[in-house]
Amino acid sequence: MNESKITDSEGLITAITAERERLKADRLFLLTDEHTRELCLSRLDCKRLEPYCLIEVHSGDQNKTLHSLTAIWDTLIDEGATRNSLMVNVGGGMISDIGGFAAATFKRGMHFINVPTTLLAAVDASIGGKTSINYQGLKNEIGTFSKPDAVIVNTDFFSTLDHKNRLSGFAEMVKHALISDKYLFAQMMSYDLETFDVTRLKSLIEQNINVKYNFVDLDPYDLGSRKALNLGHTIGHALEAYSYRSQGENLLHGYAVMWGLVAELYLSCKKQHLDKDVLLQMLTFAKENYGAFPFSCKEYEEIYRIMIHDKKNDAGKIYFTLLAGIGDVRINQNITKEEIFEALDFVRES
Ligand code: GLY
Secondary structure, three states: OOEEEOHHHHHHHHHHHHHHHHHHOOEEEEEHHHHHHHHHHOOOOHHHHHEEEEEEEEEOOOHHOOHHHHHHHHHHHHHOOOOOOOOEEOOHHHHHHHHHHHHHHHHHOOOOEEEOOHHHHHHHHHOEEEEEEEEEEEEEEEEEEEOOOEEEEEHHHHHHOHHHHHHHHHHHHHHHHHOOOHHHHHHOOOOOOOOOHHHHHHHHHHHHOOOHHHHHOOOOOOOOHHHHHHHOHHHHHHHHHHHHHHHHOOOOOHHHHHHHHHHHHHHHHHHHOOOHHHHHHHHHHHHHHHHOOOOOHHHHHHHHHHHOOOOOOOOOOEEEEEEOOOOEEEEEEEHHHHHHHHHHHHHHHH
């Protein structure tokens, strides 16, 4: 069931107020980070939400830590939050992950809603109830499955995103189209990312959110069919983690996913007879919009080692989600090291 409401800045405040009344919340907490406060919260008429308590954590995935988490819990305790209080997570995926986890565990669970401020969070992290912090250098190592009471998407926020962050969110949207519907895929491929027409984007976001809810509803605890959402991510996550470890900077998630998608569509053609036209269309789209693949073959071994240690894999085997056609998903596909290197070669040499 689609629980996301799509609105604008004015409608967002009205929607938060309505949720607070529906849940009969005794206190309101807004969780955010310093960038989101400056760029997004400052654009809202937050006076209409008073009284509320603002909790701020440092931005960035490197701050999705136990330290930030205890700071959130401490403020909740100091401010007298109860199980019947409402936390509103305003930010990207980092904020909905840590805020959802803090709320889900505070007094065994207080109310929370997600207000994604990035395209990426709107179509992915804010939906589906995965909450987490990073721990001992491992991403999302500690967390829960806890669904938010609501998700409210304010598309006005997306005008604050730079081009790269728009592209980053768009990659997850392309993935949703690939695992669901060739008409949506065609719409995605013809969308002009330079013009970034918000009216057309709204319709794409709505369809995308529905795709994610459909997969989550079928398999909320990620035991089987939800793995469809991992398309592009087995290689994508490894590229992202490798770039962080080797260059100390994150390749934006969606860029890693885009290159992961092209590589995994190559594997889909080879192992599942996916139509080559789909691969070529994706390759052209990726090259035109996301630039050149930024890794050399000397880096494959380390990228592979990261893949082997990914918590989604076990017993030294690497499992992929592949496609036999658009919307025809095959999960748990074991692929050899040689085939993975061949796929990376394809992306690099194309
Ligand atoms: N982002 C993948 C999932 O929610 O399962």
